[in-house]
Amino acid sequence: MLEKQSNVKAWLYLLPALALLSVFTFYPLFNAFLLAFLKDYVYGSATGFVFMDNFKNVIADPNFNQAVKNTSIIVFVSVPISVTVALMISVLLNSIKKFQGLLQTIFFLPYVTNAIAIGMAFAFIFNESYGLLNLMLSWVNIDPVDWLGSWETGMVSLLIYTVWGGLAFKIMVFLSGLQSIDKQYYDAARVDATPKFRVFTRITVPLLSPMIAYITVTSFIGSFKAYRTIVGLFGPTVLPAGTLPDESFITIVGLIYESLSKSDTPGMVSEAAAASILLFITTLAFTIVNMWVSKKRVHF
Amino acid sequence: MEIKLQDLTKIFQAKDKTETVAVKSLDITIPSGKLIGLLGPSGCGKSTTLYMIAGLLKPNNGRIFFGDEDVTDMAPEDRGIGLVFQNYALYPHMSVQQNIMFPLENIKVPKDEALVRAQEMADLVGIGDLMSRKPKQLSGGQQQRVAIARALVKKPRVLLLDEPLSNLDARLRLQTREEIKRIQRETGITTIFVTHDQEEAMSISDEIVLMELGEKRQMGEPQDVYDFPNNLFVARFLGTPPINMYDGVISKKNVLVNGKAIGTTKGADGEVFVGIRPEGYIIDKDGPLELTVYMVETIGRDTALIIKVPNTENDTFRVIVDASERIKPGEVVKMKIKPKKMFVFNKETGELIN
Amino acid sequence: MEKIIEKLNLKEFWKDLKKFRFTKANVRTIAVYSFLLLFAIFVFIPFYWMILTSLKTLEEIETALQPSLWVKFKDMAFYNYYSALQAAPYIRYMANTVLIAFISTVGTIVTTISAAFAFARLNFKGRDTLFLALIATMMIPGEMFVITNYLTVTGLGWASPFTQTFPEAIMALSFPFMTSVFYIFFLRQTFKTIPDELYLAAKVDGTSDFKYLRRIMVPIASPTIITIIILNAMGTWSAYIWPNLVTSKEEYRLVTNGLRNAYTQNQGIAYNEAMAAAMIVTFPLLIVFLLLKKYIMRGVSRAGTKG
Structure with a gap:
């Protein structure tokens, strides 16, 4: 690094990125906070400021409870399952030699795919009359179920799809972490007669703990924002006309886009902003808790 | 525990099916309770041999015995060995104490007993007061002691060390090698270590095994191997400065170098290599060798004369003489040779003739 | 194809299979592969179902008592792709x-x-x-x-x-x-x-x-x-x-x-056409992934270690 400061030149190099980021990242960030406290905002003008009204309106929305419920279920069920399964797959995949490359490619495939296209494929797997799942259930004499027809079974389907969609990235990160662990630790453990399961709990997991912490944080944040999987599986309208609030698959992000789509109604944009701030605060709190836990658990 | 390697062979197969013979029909008997150095240049198969003894590599052929027990097909964990890895392989997330106790947990030693044994081992290697530290907070030398303590704590039948000193700086190296010797003496455990550093091997081993190209070249007590090298490789590999190697001829039991007789031999007439240890020269105005001194290095006790010798492999030789001899560059010195420091080798096979 | 077979080392595999004995280590190996295979199938199913459905005729989908798991080459309805592109x-x-x-x-x-x-x-x-x-x-x-x-x-x-x-x-x-x-x-x-x-x-x-x-x-x-x-x-x-x-x-x-x-309305969707359309969107991604896996992996492992 040169000692001499080159301020003007540096800012010139930064200009294109900073200009775009100012318009599309920094300004929106502040504006979101501004919008959330405006009264009856519509088409660029507002009638004044309010303190908590927009937040109250969001919370009073009959869909809000459902959105929180759906989001929480997705977060607290799919994340632990997919992290655990991905960890097991990665460790086992890392331990084999034959067919490792082929299996690895298959496990990585979902990473690049399109959430909408695959969601449609899943919707057809869960189809009552023509779906694969009911076909497989019929092999063990279980009657067909209209998986996407009720909230309970629909949620099960959504969770299956969410776990499926989350595996690839986690396996990729875990595998690259596992491959960076010095093999000598495993040789040392072998010489010391360490049972396989203890090697996993006492050596692999601690040495992989930075990856596990990273994956846990990012998956929590990611599934708090669940929306595209739902659009893929259930269709573009997360609040189809005629569904009862407690039967919909609306999530917090779904709620934000619902409000935003009614931007011509006074106050709706502010509600979207308020909801997005609530989402931000929630994910931030989770990240902080996660990091605090990791700091105690993660080694190095 | 006596260790016997019989006809041990290891072949590595690369992805393109090319085969490399890393260890070739190795026969070694390692006496019980001794410290043995496996010595050789890199790629000579010494580490491969160590890993086969440990069970981490499976030989393609041959047997390994611990005492009378054939352990060739035994898993490493059943062999009762302690292994110290080149970069120690200390678990970074565990404290020193947890690292040392880890092998005991695996064999379900009760916690109280494990604590006592771990402390004993830590005291033995001199790190008893560092038990709560993490490996990252230790110096290289301390890390190595932890690794040795971890290897010894389960009372193995054999202790194996892979290049134990290579990751330490020069000063620590001297200290640590004495330490290894002391620990080995105190425990009486049969110990095998691998090194490419001849000085290291010579200084602490009870016996050394010299390996080249996957084969054993010579085994014996360090001084014996130095004094009586069986072949060209051993003669060249041992000794600093290295042995001076001349092209010579045997004629009627006389060894001739540059046409001058410098000693006698039992060998038949023919072309040979003549090796003379640097300390094997005596200044003598009637001596047969006439050497032109190119440079003089005085290192306290000794003086090394650097001699340019054309038509030899290194071009320059070193001759060690007493520091009281005052010799200047450019001088021509006449020398004779100590018979015990001269070795005559067959030019084809490299075997010792003498 | 030959290259792939060579890569999979099937010959060696059969050789190993013949030597197979039920030891503890072997049972473990079987368990490991079964687990991995099960999840590999789970991961692959949506792709398979998508491809399979995209090649079925609507008649086959709607009249079959149970959905079939295979379409013969001569029965493959490539026409679906054409109609998807038209739709x-x-x-x-x-x-x-x-x-x-x-x-x-x-x-x-x-x-x-x-x-x-x-x-x-x-x-x-x-x-x-x-x-x-x-x-x-x-x-x-x-x-x-x-x-x-x-x-x-x-x-x-x-x-x-x-x-x-x-x-x-x-x-x-x-x-x-x-x-x-x-x-x-x-x-x-x-x-x-x-x-x-x-x-x-x-x-x-x-x-x-x-x-x-x-x-x-x-x-x-x-x-x-x-x-x-x-x-x-x-x-x-x-x-x-x-x-x-x-x-x-x-x-x-x-x-x-x-x-x-x-393809939004739940009633009267031509599933085969919808799946053909989904394939049209998915296929380029899969090709890019398989060809450029190395580069994509770089981004992931960077994200993983520096995140």
Whole structure:
């Protein structure tokens, strides 16, 4: 690094990125906070400021409870399952030699795919009359179920799809972490007669703990924002006309886009902003808790 | 525990099916309770041999015995060995104490007993007061002691060390090698270590095994191997400065170098290599060798004369003489040779003739 | 094909299989492979079901007592792909997508390389603070930005419901994605691995910063840049939410919106055609992934270790 400061030149190099980021990242960030406290905002003008009204309106929305419920279920069920399964797959995949490359490619495939296209494929797997799942259930004499027809079974389907969609990235990160662990630790453990399961709990997991912490944080944040999987599986309208609030698959992000789509109604944009701030605060709190836990658990 | 390697062979197969013979029909008997150095240049198969003894590599052929027990097909964990890895392989997330106790947990030693044994081992290697530290907070030398303590704590039948000193700086190296010797003496455990550093091997081993190209070249007590090298490789590999190697001829039991007789031999007439240890020269105005001194290095006790010798492999030789001899560059010195420091080798096979 | 078989080493596999004995280690191996195979099937099923359905005739789907798990080659209804392409202007969507991907990728590359260079090599006041501020925005859910960005592009008249023109749609679709904090971060890390001595040597030789960036840093960092290009292009291909918000005319849409909007009503969907359309969207991604796995993996492992 040169000692001499080159301020003007540096800012010139930064200009294109900073200009775009100012318009599309920094300004929106502040504006979101501004919008959330405006009264009856519509088409660029507002009638004044309010303190908590927009937040109250969001919370009073009959869909809000459902959105929180759906989001929480997705977060607290799919994340632990997919992290655990991905960890097991990665460790086992890392331990084999034959067919490792082929299996690895298959496990990585979902990473690049399109959430909408695959969601449609899943919707057809869960189809009552023509779906694969009911076909497989019929092999063990279980009657067909209209998986996407009720909230309970629909949620099960959504969770299956969410776990499926989350595996690839986690396996990729875990595998690259596992491959960076010095093999000598495993040789040392072998010489010391360490049972396989203890090697996993006492050596692999601690040495992989930075990856596990990273994956846990990012998956929590990611599934708090669940929306595209739902659009893929259930269709573009997360609040189809005629569904009862407690039967919909609306999530917090779904709620934000619902409000935003009614931007011509006074106050709706502010509600979207308020909801997005609530989402931000929630994910931030989770990240902080996660990091605090990791700091105690993660080694190095 | 006596260790016997019989006809041990290891072949590595690369992805393109090319085969490399890393260890070739190795026969070694390692006496019980001794410290043995496996010595050789890199790629000579010494580490491969160590890993086969440990069970981490499976030989393609041959047997390994611990005492009378054939352990060739035994898993490493059943062999009762302690292994110290080149970069120690200390678990970074565990404290020193947890690292040392880890092998005991695996064999379900009760916690109280494990604590006592771990402390004993830590005291033995001199790190008893560092038990709560993490490996990252230790110096290289301390890390190595932890690794040795971890290897010894389960009372193995054999202790194996892979290049134990290579990751330490020069000063620590001297200290640590004495330490290894002391620990080995105190425990009486049969110990095998691998090194490419001849000085290291010579200084602490009870016996050394010299390996080249996957084969054993010579085994014996360090001084014996130095004094009586069986072949060209051993003669060249041992000794600093290295042995001076001349092209010579045997004629009627006389060894001739540059046409001058410098000693006698039992060998038949023919072309040979003549090796003379640097300390094997005596200044003598009637001596047969006439050497032109190119440079003089005085290192306290000794003086090394650097001699340019054309038509030899290194071009320059070193001759060690007493520091009281005052010799200047450019001088021509006449020398004779100590018979015990001269070795005559067959030019084809490299075997010792003498 | 022969190459693949050779790679799988089937001969060796059979040889090993013949020597098989039920030991504890072997039982463990069987358990491990069974577990992996089970999940591999789970992962692969949606792809298989998609391909399979896309090749069935509607008649077969609707009249079969139970869905079949296989279609014979002679019964394959490739016609579905043709009708899928007819059902919605996919070619147009793809052209739009490729155009947007191109514009936003070129923009991203230019802006992120120069910003990353400033952060990695130049010394200026407030550098570390600014970098930290950028990194911090990565933690914020994108929805917070989307709201105002939507207002911004509508305010600029780029997303007016009835009067939107194609250039306006293009600007609305690409401008917000012409830079990325993550890629700046990613590139800066790569630039940082280039030894300082190279920069100092270039300075001594009188090389300008720009020339150094163009001739030394960009070539050295080219694998990372390729990774960014691939990830960015794939991101555009799969973009759904933003294009859905800011395109008001059918023909300005991108592929993913086209796909979702063409097959929405639950009643009377031609599943085979829908799956063919889904395949049309998925297939290019799979090809890119299989061919350029190495580069995509770089991005992932970077995210994993530095996250």
